[in-house]
Amino acid sequence: MIHVPRHATTFSLFVSDEETAREGAQELAARGHTLVRVAPASGSGWRIASLDEGPYPDEDETWWTAAEDRVVTELAVDLGADLGRSVAHPETARRFFPEGEAVCDRTVEQVRDTRISAFSRIPARASRPAVVHDLGNPEPPEGPTGEPVVLRGLDDVDWAALTGAYGPADEVPDILRGLAANDEEWDEAIDEYFSTVVHQDTCYDCTPETVRFLVQLARAPQLSPVYRLDLLIHLTYIATIDPVPPTGEAGSDEAATCQAITDHLPELLALWPDASAAARAWLIVLAALRPAADRLPDFQEFRRQVDGPSPALDLALALVSGDDDAVLDLTLAAASWDEQVSAMLETPIPLRVRHLKILSHLALTELTPAN
Structure with a gap:
């Protein structure tokens, strides 16, 4: 079932030049990020700001958020970018989203098909093995002996x-x-x-x-x-x-x-x-x-x-x-x-x-x- 996450992730990629910034921005827009802007960074270089608001293929937000983070991290490596990220409610994320030239500005519904297509190459979470042993919960002892240990040296x-x-x-x-x-x-x-x-x-x-x-x-x-x-x-x-x-x-x-x-x-x-x-x-x-x-x-x-x-x-x-x-x-x-x-x-x-x-x-x- 298609799912809209409770939180949105803002990615900030700092690159060396405008051409690289526009290239990276287009990549993120093509993945269905709803809001993408580029602007000169303070000091030198350019910044790409991109907002991931979903939707995701199902309700496993942790899995899909981590998957998207890996994709953006790989893109940052390819672009030679420094990467930052922040998480907030979608309304807050948009309110404090960095200024710049808009590459795209869309709603979650407008990016729905693009987003799901982007995730189609990433498998859903497999079932975690059912651990039945109790090694993580050993029987507690009666208590410490109270006898101190002498540390030599x-x-x-x-x-x-x-x-x-x-x-x-x-x-x-x-x-x-x-x-x-x-x-x-x-x-x-x-x-x-x-x-x-x-x-x-x-x-x-x-x-x-x-x-x-x-x-x-x-x-x-x-x-x-x-x-x-x-x-x-x-x-x-x-x-x-x-x-x-x-x-x-x-x-x-x-x-x-x-x-x-x-x-x-x-x-x-x-x-x-x-x-x-x-x-x-x-x-x-x-x-x-x-x-x-x-x-x-x-x-x-x-x-x-x-x-x-x-x-x-x-x-x-x-x-x-x-x-x-x-x-x-x-x-x-x-x-x-x-x-x-x-x-x-x-x-x-x-x-x-x-x-x-x-x-x-x-x-x-x-x-x-x-x-």
């Missing part, structure tokens, strides 16, 4: 010589001690860690230094199992902000942090024999950072015991085993039902890095508690 690091999000990292040891307290203040300590040490997907030169202490925590027998699982999830997330290819070198604080986590993988995987099912799932995901065959039979046996589909575990196993054909099939399959995977597949980064980011996304979706 914490005072040997010159934290004041390192930097965090707000300057010198001299407060980082207290944040790590807060985690090591192994008590009901865990969530607050995690929040402080992600405010100071890893802030909005940004790492600092202090971040890789913290990894060995997080690994010490994860391996401490007295650590509450729920906190250990939390650490494995966070380590996966941090490691895939800017993952390092197996033969690559760290070129950023994010990549250096990934490298530190990868270097400590043997210690983390040593948790396997006594780990819970939920923790084992995350250990398999982490193992994809550095393919190795030594624990692959254990991983495969674990997967056989997990009922039903598991896109995250299957992709992790394909990466661990180096099965490139399976990785391709699994990521393409996920892209047919997850718009974020579709966008990640088109990101201009090394292929394995792309796959690790997709794995992290799928794992966070499948293997964490549903909200």
Whole structure:
């Protein structure tokens, strides 16, 4: 059923010259964008402003909005344009739409056939695999033991010589001690860690230094199992902000942090024999950072015991085993039902890095508690 979305998207493409601006504007008009204008940009160059008000082939707004965003992003790359976007109710979007020479100004009804034709080459969302396992909702433990963990070597690091999000990292040891307290203040300590040490997907030169202490925590027998699982999830997330290819070198604080986590993988995987099912799932995901065959039979046996589909575990196993054909099939399959995977597949980064980011996304979706 043809559907008009509740929100409209305004795209702004900044290009070098008028000819390129008019070429891009015509492309967007041909896709059925309702309002398209061109104008000289402030400073230099030209701006294309384009409004996507729909309609879409059906009510799956998230899917079709993401699909259109990918098309416009690809156009921006072809034009050598800087791309910006904003979302608002259609009336608001039109009221604040940038001034300029109108290439077209039409209603949603007037662009209906053009719009649906433009989407005819994009398949609708496929059915998401029905996950029946409960690895994302493990049984909660009775509670933290309350017995603190002693972090070896914490005072040997010159934290004041390192930097965090707000300057010198001299407060980082207290944040790590807060985690090591192994008590009901865990969530607050995690929040402080992600405010100071890893802030909005940004790492600092202090971040890789913290990894060995997080690994010490994860391996401490007295650590509450729920906190250990939390650490494995966070380590996966941090490691895939800017993952390092197996033969690559760290070129950023994010990549250096990934490298530190990868270097400590043997210690983390040593948790396997006594780990819970939920923790084992995350250990398999982490193992994809550095393919190795030594624990692959254990991983495969674990997967056989997990009922039903598991896109995250299957992709992790394909990466661990180096099965490139399976990785391709699994990521393409996920892209047919997850718009974020579709966008990640088109990101201009090394292929394995792309796959690790997709794995992290799928794992966070499948293997964490549903909200």
